[in-house]
Amino acid sequence: MRDCLVLSMVATLAAVVAASDYNYSHVLELSLLFYEAQRSGKLPIDNRIPWRGDSALADRGQNGEDLTGGYYDAGDFVKFGFTMASTTTLLSWGYLSYRDAYEAAGQAKYALSAIKWAGDYFIKCHVSPNELYGQVGDFNLDHTFWGRPEDLNMSRPAYKIDTQHPGSDLAGETAAALAAVSLVFRDVNPGYSSKCLEHAKQLYRFASQYRGLYHEAIKGAAQYYESTDYGDELTWAAAWLYKATDDPQFLDEAEHHYMKFRLKERPNEFFYNKKVAGVQILLAQLTRQPDYMEAAQAFCDFTVSYQKKTPKGLVYIDKFGTLCHAANVAFVCLQAADAGISPSKYRDFARQQIDYMLGDSGRSYVVGFGHNYPKQPHHAASSCLMRPAPCGWDAFNWPRENPQLLKGALVSGPDENDHYMDKREEYVYNEVTLDYNAGFQSAVAGLRHLQLEAFENNRT
Template sequence: MQMKVFKYIIFCLALTIRLCHARFRIESEWSDGFEGTLEIPIKSEINNGWKVELRFDQPTMIDAWLGNLHSKIDDRIFLFINKNWNAHLPLNSLFEFKFVAKGGIAPSNFVAAWFNEELILSDSTSTTHVSEVLNPTGYTTAGLNGNSVSTKGTYDYGVVLRNSLLFYEAQRAGKLPSNNRINWRGDSMLMDKGNNGEDLTGGYFDAGDYVKFGFPMAGFTTVLAWGAIEYEDAYRQSGQLDYVRQAIRWATDYFIKAHVSQYEFYGQVGDGHEDHAYWSRPEDWTKPRPAWKITQQNPGSELAAETAAALAAASLVFRSVDSNYTSTLLGHARQLYDFANRYRGKYSDSIPNISDFYHSWTGYGDELGWSAAWLLRATGDQHYQVDVDKHYIEFGLNRQPHEFSWDDKTAGLQILMAKITRQQSYRQQAENFCNYVVRQAPKTPKGLVFLAPWGSLRHVSNVAFLCLQAAGIDINRQEYLNFATQQINYILGDSGRSYVVGFGNNYPQRPHHASSSCPNRPAICDWSAFSSPNPNPQLLIGALVGGPDQNDYYEDRRDDYVKNEVTTDYNAGFQSAVAGLLYHQVKV
């Protein structure tokens, strides 16, 4: 046996206000394993327990003395939680987490570690470990100038989160659960099937209509999951953690159904043109609906890759509560990414019915990179880092984007990779994007960043969320946090009105949304409900409408689908940004 005693691999990061050190110490090493210690400096007192996640690039067996094994995935990812006697870690103490890895494993196979869901060690390029140690809560109490940042606003962000999740419940298709909280919604579209009779019930209606468009559904699921991962404390503090998990699972369960074989995935249920000729309740629809899928012969790389990203991100949401479901999600995510990358093609070419609604304008390169990045984060498997690098070169993903949307994931990819790797090249791309939207993008007279006229609030919510992510890794932290606060508060009422149904002052009452425009059953609902000047009879609580034009002009009209439509992708970035603001309030 070869012994290497007290060998240190040292990691350090100069933060804006202090120099932090972490160490991985190899206590001993032998032919098929090693004993190591993670030395973690505690920069904020921990009273309610901790979590340590260890990741390896090949299967291994782990023993640890100071923690209980909570769950594991593929014998590569291990989540440990505190024991009853060591839930408290004092301020400025050094926590030494010791473990033994065995089964043909070497220290070089140890690729990442997380403490309380924040990265403290990663090996993103070679056997040289690079670690950047953060405050274990993921929150730094000083801005770039050393002053504390206050985001205490006049709006109850917890209520906004609750309401937004109620909107998602109003958008559910299929057989509703017994705890359905939307009393004017019932079971719907129970005949949704694939070409061979596959069960395609469930999932979400896209907007005020009843088509299930898989591409934007996957996109909003990824963004919802990202917010739930980063801001779990905010969801827990507001009592919404279980509800956001349910919202995400309603989508991921549907994606699992739609992935009927390795290279077959149903990407749309319902004909958009037929659907848009119908104005009534989804519960009253009685006809079978067509379904379209992508295959090896008719590929759809954007669709498969975005769904893989959603499933990989969701696996991180569920990893601490349901390890079996997490493994299922990762299995489908890996297959769908392989499908997207191996059999390339635009999904809107393979599903032409989609082109009038969610045509792929930017191609599939951004989704391939985005998907690989989420699988890298979820699995620690370094071949996904290699793939990200390849996609960056092939598709020019280092360019500066000007939005983050269901169609273009480039900005999200850049910021996600900055968070995963902390590499300066990604950090610079993240900063370039946020500096553009914060400092240079057009603004309305009242200060709303105006990126596009259709769904203007959707676009600004998305970039507010992304720049909160950049702020979380200390890129212009105070400036970006202030920006996100200003933009979200504009939506909630600082503009002089609220743009969220059921919240605040003078909120929209006539959203472009069919089912909420219908009276209570059994009254007939038809196009007369669309034409009615009266408010929608049902309160679509939590829905974010499209928003004002470049001059802050808005009119609450049901027939204005540019300014008054609601969609599931509008609320995703908005809700995740609100969760971020609440997270920073909780941590102040």
């Protein structure tokens, strides 16, 4: 009887995850191309984005440190360390959990390259144990320019945190990212993995010993990526370091932070500024303790059953990054399902949310994929004709498709009534950013992983 029940559950899971009409492997390929289009610095010889070249090669710290590399945040050319680090943590988590999806899609080497591109930059930015650059470029200066990053001709100041101007959130998130990167490369490149882990430990100690909000040190960040607390990042970093090291001290500290900062309460979202849901689910996976398992379930049950939704079924959390918010909760609830919490319900929910973005809503929200995808993402470089043609604000104002296809970019998305405007100037709908794609890509990998798992179980 039990064997029949197990076979029935496997068959149900297979039906749920195989029901999608969308090629998740192709979506992974495209999303990784989006990250390649966002690269700053000296591009590799195998650059796959023909309309991109070397850029911002003079990025330097206040004492001349080399800060080239990393990723441009959005359609502009500022490098924000906080969101870049959050993006890297989520991409790494998705790769660690669903590597088979990347391998089946033929994208494993590109995923590793995307993750390492960020890891290399964070190591450059961490110029001493208690000193971390968290932003390159001035947003107000940057927004006077519309064009290609290759043509940037403005001052690009660099901003950092240190013992006199701490940022526990920024240092903590960067520590989490590098701990996650170290896990990704543990078997592939052990030397690099160890280097990332050493930087992660130093950054976590810096974050713990010198407390503060990073946007108080890096004033320009407050306008766009304000951080409202740092308790979640301290806990997040300690949990990731425990996952990377198995050192019980890190778990003790994570649990101490969890209690001190009252992270047991149910959050409403999961994104770069609010990591609590991710903390709860990661600790549930690492410890299997009832408190964390129950907290993870409370978040996902609320999200699936009670969170506000659009008429077509998209979880609606915020008008900025509507799809990012939905994709992020889809991903972390896939992680909860992997921990054995309501797996069928959460996996079906994740598939519904991701498939809405890929076409179930009546259109695709991923540039270059599916039916009626966005043609005018709010992205300066892709709005330009190929060089040597000039590019400026005329390109922003010209009501036509972006000449360069920003493959794989997930746009901000529709409003609470599923209404969407595909116009470059309507950034509330058509913004693209590093963090918009991170949870989305990892959720897509999770759904592809479930397909592979279900097909294998059916076969045997």
